Amino acid sequence: MNIKIDIEEYNESLEIKVEGEIDAYTAPKLRDAIFPLSEKENVKMIIDLTDVLYMDSTGLGVIVGVFKSVRAHNGDFKLIGLSDRLKRLFEITGLADIIDINSQIEGGVQ
Numbered sequence: 742m743n744i745k746i747d748i749e750e751y752n753e754s755l756e757i758k759v760e761g762e763i764d765a766y767t768a769p770k771l772r773d774a775i776f777p778l779s780e781k782e783n784v785k786m787i788i789d790l791t792d793v794l795y796m797d798s799t800g801l802g803v804i805v806g807v808f809k810s811v812r813a814h815n816g817d818f819k820l821i822g823l824s825d826r827l828k829r830l831f832e833i834t835g836l837a838d839i840i841d842i843n844s845q846i847e848g849g850v851q
Contacts, residue, residue, distance in 0.1 A: 743767070746774045754785040760792035763800030772803045779810035786811050791822030796830060808840055819843065 744767035745760040755778055763771055779786065786807070790796075796804075804820070811818040819841040823831065831837040 744770055746771060748774065748778070753781070753783055754787070756787045756789065758789040758792070762795040763793060763803070764795065764797045765799045768797075768799040768803045771800070772806065775807055776803075776810065779807045779816070780814055781816070782814050784811060784814065784816040786816060787819045787821060789822045790820060790824075790827055793824075793827065796827055801830070801834065801836070804840075805836065817841075 743761050744763065747758040747760075749756045749758075757775055757778075759771065761767065775786075775788075778784065788804070788807075808818045820831075821843045823842060828837070828842065831840065831842055836842075
């Protein structure tokens with residue numbers, strides 16, 4: 742399966758829209774696209790997963806790595822548009838308790 746990553750930048754805020762599947766084959770592409778952006782000081786990163794059909798542990802690892810990097814650089818990190826299936830994945834792993842997760846889209850970067 743393919744992955745599509747669209748990145749829109751507004752000053753210190755980034756909105757990243759991901760489409761497709763995030764698995765062992767596509768996760769490296771996602772990491773390469775967004776990890777360098779996570780190293781900017783005070784970045785506000787919003788990742789929209791509305792069109793993500795599937796995510797495995799490799800994808801979770803990329804999300805956690807980017808989250809940690811954003812926080813280490815005094816930034817804000819948020820996931821939006823999670824399907825019930827993806828939301829459950831984050832809840833089961835305990836990541837929902839540490840990562841800001843909204844199942845509803847709130848209208849972009851604020």
